[in-house]
Amino acid sequence: MLNWQAAGQAVVHHPLFSVGLTLIAFQMATWLYAKTRKLWCQPFLVAMTLVISVLLLCQIPYEEYRQNNWLLTIWLGPTTVALAIPLYLNLSRIRQLFKPIMLTLVIGGAVTSALVFILGWLFGTSHSLLMTLAPKSATSPIAMLVAENLGGVAALAAVFVLLTGVLGAMMGPWLLNKFQVHNPAARGMALGLTAHAVGTAQALHEGEECGAFAAMAMSLMGVLTAVALPVAVALLS
Structure with a gap:
């Protein structure tokens, strides 16, 4: 019995176990979403739930899981750069809609940040929490850096970014369908602006054009957040 326990522990703590767990969870989540197309079956949410459940069941610390997944982590950079491929393929379309894109970026970014400050003021949110929430629509690295520089909590900012992305990816398509927004460029801009990488x-x-505009919106929103948000906070202060 002890030998079986030792063998089981050796398997679950092997670096390839974490890599396999991540890949299997992602494939299962993608398959489930393709079959059901339900809001609560959003691949990122399902995969995250599966991974967390297995880690808790096998008593694998998160630090160990993260360290064992270095093989996948190093591909995050090339994967992000690969988003330039759909952008290049849709470059003529982006040039055609350049003015609406920039207008949407400025208005959407301003409204997203303004709502955080307004709601925070109405509910009496502390300055630290407000600065943590403000960059929630940017990608995690940018949001964490901006939040920390503004006096917020970087680790908590990453949590808010995650929640924003998951909820945006879940509710975004449903809301866009509800308001009969079917244009791929418009849908991509909306998902990229509000739900960053997960969106x-x-x-x-949904498609190559939708993904291209979402990738562009995510990138531009990150730049806008990093540059304009600290200036806006300084002016408001």
């Missing part, structure tokens, strides 16, 4: 992944499921 972009969702947009890529």
